Amino acid sequence: MPLQKLQFQPGINKETTSYTNEGGWFDCDKVRFRQGFPEKIGGWTRLGINSFLGTCRALHPWRALDGDLYLGLGTSSKYYIESGQGYYDITPVDTTTSAGDITFSATNGSSTLTVTDASHGRVAGDFVTYSGATSLGGNVTAAILNQEYKIDAINDSNTYTITARTVQPVSNITVNGQYTPTAVTANSSDTSNGGSSVVGAYQVSVGLNTSVFGTGWGAGAWGRNTWGSAASLTLTDVLRIWGHDNFGEDLIFNVQDEGVYYWDASAVNALSTRAIKLSSLAGAKSCPTKARKIIVSDIDRHVIAFGADGLGGANDTEGNGVQDPLLIRFSDQENAADWFPTPENTAGDLTIGSGSLIVTAVETRQQILVFTDISLYSMQFIGPPFTFGINMISENITIRGPLSAVAVDDQVYWMGKNEFYVYNGAVQRLPCTVRDYVFSDFNEFQGDKCFASVNSAFGEVWWFYPSKDSDTINRYVIYNYQQNIWYIGTLARSFWLDRGVFNLPIAAGLDGYLYNHETGFDDGSSNPATGISAYIESSQFDIGEGDQFSFVRRLIPDLTFRNSTSTDAAANFTLKARNFPGGAYLQNNSKAVEKTASVPVEQFTQDAHVRLRGRSIAIKVDSTEAGTSWRLGSPRIDIRSDGRR
Numbered sequence: 001m002p003l004q005k006l007q008f009q010p011g012i013n014k015e016t017t018s019y020t021n022e023g024g025w026f027d028c029d030k031v032r033f034r035q036g037f038p039e040k041i042g043g044w045t046r047l048g049i050n051s052f053l054g055t056c057r058a059l060h061p062w063r064a065l066d067g068d069l070y071l072g073l074g075t076s077s078k079y080y081i082e083s084g085q086g087y088y089d090i091t092p093v094d095t096t097t098s099a100g101d102i103t104f105s106a107t108n109g110s111s112t113l114t115v116t117d118a119s120h121g122r123v124a125g126d127f128v129t130y131s132g133a134t135s136l137g138g139n140v141t142a143a144i145l146n147q148e149y150k151i152d153a154i155n156d157s158n159t160y161t162i163t164a165r166t167v168q169p170v171s172n173i174t175v176n177g178q179y180t181p182t183a184v185t186a187n188s189s190d191t192s193n194g195g196s197s198v199v200g201a202y203q204v205s206v207g208l209n210t211s212v213f214g215t216g217w218g219a220g221a222w223g224r225n226t227w228g229s230a231a232s233l234t235l236t237d238v239l240r241i242w243g244h245d246n247f248g249e250d251l252i253f254n255v256q257d258e259g260v261y262y263w264d265a266s267a268v269n270a271l272s273t274r275a276i277k278l279s280s281l282a283g284a285k286s287c288p289t290k291a292r293k294i295i296v297s298d299i300d301r302h303v304i305a306f307g308a309d310g311l312g313g314a315n316d317t318e319g320n321g322v323q324d325p326l327l328i329r330f331s332d333q334e335n336a337a338d339w340f341p342t343p344e345n346t347a348g349d350l351t352i353g354s355g356s357l358i359v360t361a362v363e364t365r366q367q368i369l370v371f372t373d374i375s376l377y378s379m380q381f382i383g384p385p386f387t388f389g390i391n392m393i394s395e396n397i398t399i400r401g402p403l404s405a406v407a408v409d410d411q412v413y414w415m416g417k418n419e420f421y422v423y424n425g426a427v428q429r430l431p432c433t434v435r436d437y438v439f440s441d442f443n444e445f446q447g448d449k450c451f452a453s454v455n456s457a458f459g460e461v462w463w464f465y466p467s468k469d470s471d472t473i474n475r476y477v478i479y480n481y482q483q484n485i486w487y488i489g490t491l492a493r494s495f496w497l498d499r500g501v502f503n504l505p506i507a508a509g510l511d512g513y514l515y516n517h518e519t520g521f522d523d524g525s526s527n528p529a530t531g532i533s534a535y536i537e538s539s540q541f542d543i544g545e546g547d548q549f550s551f552v553r554r555l556i557p558d559l560t561f562r563n564s565t566s567t568d569a570a571a572n573f574t575l576k577a578r579n580f581p582g583g584a585y586l587q588n589n590s591k592a593v594e595k596t597a598s599v600p601v602e603q604f605t606q607d608a609h610v611r612l613r614g615r616s617i618a619i620k621v622d623s624t625e626a627g628t629s630w631r632l633g634s635p636r637i638d639i640r641s642d643g644r645r
Contacts, residue, residue: 003556003636006619008538010036011485013433019581019616021539026618029489030534032458033480039631040534040623041489045524047506047514048085051177053077053170055209055494056508057403057451058242061501064249064265069501072251073508074242076209077125079253081263081271082514087171088271091127092261095202099132102200103193104145106136106186111164113140113186117200118158125206126151127170132197138189143167145194150179177512203274204255207240210471211446239448241402243293245303247336252278252303254294256402257323260287260305262336281337284317288329288339292358293402295368300381302346302388303331306370307358311349314340325357326372328379330388346387352377354392360402364410369423371399371414376427394427403451403495406461408481413461415450420479430479434486438477441468449473453496455505457518459483464493472510521564521629528626535622536632540581542616543641549615551642552577555608558633559621561595562602566627569595573621573635577614587612613642 009024010033018026030041054075061071071082080087097117105114122128133145148170149162165173165181173180244253247262253275254260263275279287292307308329309319319329319339332338332345341347352358355372361379362369370377375395382389398416399405405414412423413430418439420430432438443466450465450473459482464473473494478487495508496517505517509525522529543550552575561569574590591608617639621632 004639005634005636006538006541007634010038010483011433011480012487013539014437014488015433015435017581018539018618022541024539026537026539028487028536030491030532031489031536032460032478032487033483033485034458034631036483037632038536038621040521040532040629042518043520043522043524043529043532044507044515044517045519045529047082047516050085050087050171051174051512052080052087052514053174053177053179053512054206054240055177055510056514057240057449057495058244058253059495059497059506059508060244060246060251060253061497061506062246062249062251063501070251070265071497071502071506072244072253073514074240074244074253076240077127077206078203079242079261079275081251083271087174089171090263090271090273090275091203092259092275092277093129093201094204094259094277095121097198097200097202099199100196102130102198104133104136104140104198105193106138106140106164106190108186108188108190111183111185112152113162113164114155114159115162116159120158120160120202122151122154122160122202123205124151124153124160127203127206129201129203130194131199131201132195134192134195134197136186136190136192136194138187138191139184140164140186140190144184145198150181174512177510204259207255208238209240211239211448241448243291243295245294245296247296247301247303251275252294252296252336254291254305257292257307258290260289260291260294278336279317283335284337285314286312286316286319286340287337288319289321290319290323292325293361295361295363297330297368297381298363301334302381303336304361304368304379305329306361308349311340316340324351326352326355328352328358328370328388328390346384348387350379350388350390352390354395359399360405362405362407362412364407364412366410369393369405369412371405374398376423393423397421397427400450401448403448404463406452406454408454408456408461411481413479413481414452415463415465432479432486434477434488437488438465442466443468443470446471449494451495454498455496455518456498457505462496464491464496522626531624531626531628533622533624535620537620538618540578540616540618543639547615549579549613549642550577550617550639551611551613552617552637552639553609553611554638555591555610556636556638557593557605557608558635559593559604560602560631560633561604561629562631564595564627564629566625567595568625569628569630570625571621571623571628571630573608573619575610575612575637576618576620577612577616579615581616585618587614 054077058074073080129148135141164184241256249265251263260278261275288305288308290309291305329349332347354375359371368379376393379390400415446466453462461479493507497506576585576588589610593605597603
């Protein structure tokens with residue numbers, strides 16, 4: 001018989017059985033399709049040697065008027081500005097004590113200090129900076145006390161503990177995303193209390209990097225857990241998510257369902273200056289104190305707060321503090337500080353009439369799409385006197401969480417509770433060939449961690465999500481909107497930023513580092529970099545109706561190792577045979593295909609001799625070597641009928 005060319009439909013299909021999907025690909029990891037053919041994805045390298053505290057779930061890039069590049073980065077613990085591969089902490093201060101409200105107590109032989117601050121209202125993990133303290137008399141000097149600390153534990157409403165540490169900025173003791181102080185042990189002379197001039201500046205409370213749900217009324221979404229028992233969750237017991245956008249070269253950002261803040265990029269020593277409350281700006285009027293999300297409308301230059309608190313009085317700098325989950329408020333045009341409507345300005349508000357809360361909002365070139373838990377609205381600038389108009393687009397839709405939608409030009413893609421959607425003038429469900437694979441193995445309790453992102457260089461929308469047995473993100477699913485195909489894989493990332501302001505995509509790892517992606521071919525999370533394990537596996541194929549056994553004796557590979565940096569670039573080809581669709585693979589034979597020359601024509605292993613027999617055959621291509629890039633073409637096999645028995 002002549003050699004049989006193996007050509008498979010692009011994309012992964014797990015909606016049918018492997019046997020039914022004959023002529024297609026069934027499984028893969030760290031492989032994409034380009035022009036219909038599979039290839040290993042690009043590698044990644046660490047962006048600098050520094051790490052940040054907490055889990056990152058927000059990235060926002062921009063270029064300042066002086067040309068400097070900034071990257072806003074919100075984590076479960078802090079908000080940073082990344083610049084020049086350094087992380088500058090601009091986390092706002094929400095409470096500052098009066099002098100003398102704080103005292104310290106040390107124990108001989110211990111590094112634990114007890115801090116007394118009546119009705120402090122803090123939680124474990126919060127950060128505070130002390131000033132004005134004097135020495136406790138021994139090892140715990142004034143310099144040791146007068147610096148930033150992380151609260152270790154809460155004793156009661158009036159006291160908490162910290163660990164006395166050597167004098168260093170927190171950025172210098174952040175290792176692999178963790179706070180790692182060098183402790184200082186008190187001695188018998190540390191009997192003072194720090195004096196009567198101690199001031200504590202508390203940063204906004206930390207949030208969680210893992211969702212925690214209560215078990216009673218008001219905890220989590222309707223019907224999520226047990227009904228009828230009391231809930232004890234506070235604002236700090238929800239996943240920490242940030243919203244942010246640029247107002248000119250400055251940054252406006254907010255903690256989801258909490259405060260709204262402003263950072264002035266042109267201020268003197270801006271990178272060493274913390275953000276301030278929006279209501280602290282000159283001329284502030286009725287600024288929102290709580291918001292689900294903040295967006296700056298690019299066309300008309302209004303700051304918009306979704307799920308905000310209501311108006312304050314005409315002379316108030318802040319809103320009323322009572323959050324309405326369906327209220328949209330917007331500032332005066334070109335004025336981020338003025339939110340009180342008058343006949344002379346364009347400030348105002350809208351209320352959505354469908355759903356129980358605004359989940360998120362996504363800006364496109366022409367409009368802002370507003371998602372509630374059950375519906376989708378279009379918000380557009382229409383000018384005075386109403387400023388904005390809002391219209392319902394669709395009911396009976398779902399969205400996974402506040403991070404699971406992304407805009408690609410004028411289209412918006414998002415993950416629902418059990419479907420994928422696109423809005424391109426109308427809402428459409430995306431037919432998905434891996435739908436059941438994704439949603440049947442999804443950790444519903446950590447669904448808010450799921451986020452959507454774009455890799456525009458390859459025409460891809462990525463959704464990262466946690467599998468059923470994982471509390472952290474460990475998988476992704478990709479929709480290639482140029483080829484209309486799907487593929488899957490595994491990768492631990494908490495957020496992703498497409499190229500644009502920066503030349504390469506940037507993603508946040510769970511280890512406290514940022515990574516440049518689509519660079520090289522290796523895993524740069526370690527030094528030296530290691531090879532990426534990538535593979536793709538076909539569905540079964542057979543001869544005729546599959547009633548006869550097939551015998552395979554030779555494989556003719558077809559692939560390219562173009563651009564590989566390794567002189568030993570190689571990929572493994574594995575042929576697997578079984579007798580029945582539901583049976584185990586009884587035989588397999590693997591052969592390495594190695595690059596042998598690059599000039600004058602790329603050369604690699606010519607053929608591979610194998611011996612296996614079965615009613616159906618599957619092929620797998622994989623690689624683990626560092627410095628290896630490959631793209632598969634149309635391999636051929638020497639296959640022939642071998643009888644019915």
